[in-house]
Amino acid sequence: MKNKKEDVKEIVKVDEEIKKDQKKEEIEINNIEDEIQGIVDGCINCGLCKSLCPVFKIMEEEYYSPRGKAIMFSERFIDKIVFECNLCKACEQKCPLKIKVWEAVRNAREVLNLKGKELEANKEMMDNIRQTGNPFGKGDKKTDKLYCC
Amino acid sequence: MIKLKSKDIVYRTDASQIIGNPLKVVIPKTINEVTNIVRLNQKIIPRGGGTGLVGGCVPNEGVVIDLSKLNKIIRFDERRKKIEVETGIVLDDLNEFLDNYSLEFPVKPSSHEVCTIGGMIATDAVGSRAIKYGKTSKWIEWIEIIDSQGKIIRKGKAEISDFTGLEGITGIIIRASLKLSPKVKRSASIISREEISDIIDIVREIRLNSEISMIEFFDKKVSGLLGLEKKYNLLIEYESDSGELKGDAYNRIMSLRDSTYPILAEKGYSRIEDPRMFLDKISDLIFWLEANKIPTFGHLGVGILHPCFSKEQEKKIPDLMRIVKRLRGQVTGEHGIGLLKKNFLDKTEKKLYESVKKRNDPKNKFNPEKII
Ligand SMILES: Cc1cc2nc3c(=O)[nH]c(=O)nc-3n(C[C@H](O)[C@H](O)[C@H](O)COP(=O)(O)OP(=O)(O)OC[C@H]3O[C@@H](n4cnc5c(N)ncnc54)[C@H](O)[C@@H]3O)c2cc1C
Ligand code: SF4
Ligand code: SF4
Numbered sequence: 001m002k003n004k005k006e007d008v009k010e011i012v013k014v015d016e017e018i019k020k021d022q023k024k025e026e027i028e029i030n031n032i033e034d035e036i037q038g039i040v041d042g043c044i045n046c047g048l049c050k051s052l053c054p055v056f057k058i059m060e061e062e063y064y065s066p067r068g069k070a071i072m073f074s075e076r077f078i079d080k081i082v083f084e085c086n087l088c089k090a091c092e093q094k095c096p097l098k099i100k101v102w103e104a105v106r107n108a109r110e111v112l113n114l115k116g117k118e119l120e121a122n123k124e125m126m127d128n129i130r131q132t133g134n135p136f137g138k139g140d141k142k143t144d145k146l147y148c149c
Numbered sequence: 150m151i152k153l154k155s156k157d158i159v160y161r162t163d164a165s166q167i168i169g170n171p172l173k174v175v176i177p178k179t180i181n182e183v184t185n186i187v188r189l190n191q192k193i194i195p196r197g198g199g200t201g202l203v204g205g206c207v208p209n210e211g212v213v214i215d216l217s218k219l220n221k222i223i224r225f226d227e228r229r230k231k232i233e234v235e236t237g238i239v240l241d242d243l244n245e246f247l248d249n250y251s252l253e254f255p256v257k258p259s260s261h262e263v264c265t266i267g268g269m270i271a272t273d274a275v276g277s278r279a280i281k282y283g284k285t286s287k288w289i290e291w292i293e294i295i296d297s298q299g300k301i302i303r304k305g306k307a308e309i310s311d312f313t314g315l316e317g318i319t320g321i322i323i324r325a326s327l328k329l330s331p332k333v334k335r336s337a338s339i340i341s342r343e344e345i346s347d348i349i350d351i352v353r354e355i356r357l358n359s360e361i362s363m364i365e366f367f368d369k370k371v372s373g374l375l376g377l378e379k380k381y382n383l384l385i386e387y388e389s390d391s392g393e394l395k396g397d398a399y400n401r402i403m404s405l406r407d408s409t410y411p412i413l414a415e416k417g418y419s420r421i422e423d424p425r426m427f428l429d430k431i432s433d434l435i436f437w438l439e440a441n442k443i444p445t446f447g448h449l450g451v452g453i454l455h456p457c458f459s460k461e462q463e464k465k466i467p468d469l470m471r472i473v474k475r476l477r478g479q480v481t482g483e484h485g486i487g488l489l490k491k492n493f494l495d496k497t498e499k500k501l502y503e504s505v506k507k508r509n510d511p512k513n514k515f516n517p518e519k520i521i
């Protein structure tokens with residue numbers, strides 16, 4: 001049987017480990033944010049990428065444009081709007097400076113995941129993958145094979 | 150500066166990269182909504198494609214009104230070659246529609262894929278085909294504007310000069326009737342020369358040729374960056390198949406031409422200017438630019454040059470303006486004044502703008518702090 005002192009010691013240890021993990025996660029988030037900022041660093045705001053972005057073409061609001069996303073990232077502002085992107089790379093193709101906004105978007109999604117701010121639909125999809133091996137949650141058996149893109 | 154923590158951050162700047170702060174952003178879907186916004190707010194910044202290079206839609210605490218969703222074609226008269234549009238329509242989208250009828254809106258800024266008709270009217274955009282087609286205002290039959298009380302008023306040809314080139318300081322241009330031109334087959338050629346005097350002679354000789362719709366110039370440094378022969382180069386567009394570059398090769402060179410400024414900006418030369426000069430004075434300016442290692446290109450056919458400055462070179466911009474004025478040129482040929490060029494206006498120009506502003510927007514509601 002553990003005595004009270006040992007219990008406290010254990011709690012302190014667990015607490016320290018949690019803090020260490022949190023610190024690690026913070027550093028990881030910070031590193032990814034640095035990377036995101038670096039990707040859009042050369043963007044000159046010319047807006048030419050808007051002409052090919054399929055999401056902007058439908059939404060017609062600057063928030064959804066590759067340029068809009070690049071501006072947000074340059075200020076380390078990450079919003080759930082990053083889930084409104086097909087990762088189709090048309091922006092990179094159009095950009096005279098070949099800025100990879102799509103890559104920054106992908107990294108930004110990782111930041112939101114690490115912060116626990118992913119979309120409900122994403123959470124559901126990841127749970128499905130973990131439980132059934134596919135994003136749709138089809139089948140009831142747990143599997144070690146994952147079916148995803 | 151207030152640190153904005155909302156996605157409205159994206160509306161704090163435009164292609165000028167000047168940073169402002171929007172109090173609010175609204176993106177109306179109908180003209181009715183625009184009139185209500187105008188009635189209910191004190192400080193309004195109209196915005197089209199946000200490709201302006203002088204900070205024309207950079208907000209200072211006002212309400213940014215993004216007109217991109219007001220992009221309908223209202224009426225099209227193929228026979229009379231006229232079209233009525235809402236002004237948020239993007240130039241290339243308009244021309245894609247007109248292509249079905251072998252017509253086009255012929256003024257073509259290099260930002261044609263994203264700039265709106267509203268932005269083009271408000272800046273009286275010029276572009277690479279100016280030698281043949283002139284400025285945007287030449288192709289306007291009438292415009293409808295929303296005034297400071299939220300009333301919609303139609304302005305005919307004789308009255309549009311209070312709005313074209315006024316960069317949104319006199320009202321919101323909401324609808325326009327545009328004249329169109331038949332679409333023609335085009336081709337292009339490149340001419341390279343070692344001496345600037347030879348280039349000027351060629352321009353003088355060909356610029357009145359009605360077959361030619363574009364004479365673009367690239368100095369030696371810019372030519373090198375674009376992968377052209379490292380001489381002075383002219384890109385000449387023909388409205389026939391007289392040019393050597395046709396089809397895909399023509400499209401490629403035009404797209405390279407549209408990328409010139411972004412390519413220079415990426416190399417650090419991100420501050421673009423747009424002086425306009427008489428052809429016989431241009432070589433003096435080019436010599437000065439070369440002596441100061443400032444790369445330049447432009448619409449030489451109409452005397453507009455685009456010197457591009459790096460951060461360290463920006464302190465030379467007042468010198469450039471002094472030289473331009475001394476050579477009897479204009480400090481801006483196409484991009485406008487916005488926030489960037491206010492200080493380079495002389496007293497008479499300022500007075501002129503002030504009186505137009507007072508006449509149309511006495512309460513200073515529209516795009517305050519721009520131009521004057
Ligand atoms: C890569 C690149 C190349 C360019 N090439 C050229 C060129 O060749 N020739 C040229 O002339 N310009 C050029 N420009 C500058 C710019 O594209 C033009 O000035 C264009 O006309 C702006 O259109 P916009 O819809 O983006 O306007 P915005 O940038 O949104 O606005 C420009 C100004 O117009 C006002 N405005 C916009 N819409 C309205 C409206 N409906 N009613 C009232 N005011 C309004 C704004 O308040 C602002 O002052 C270029 C820019 C870039 C980034
Ligand atoms: S990758 Fe995303 S931002 Fe880029 S063009 Fe495609 S949808 Fe738009
Ligand atoms: S991502 Fe490229 S095309 Fe888009 S605004 Fe930035 S520099 Fe221009």
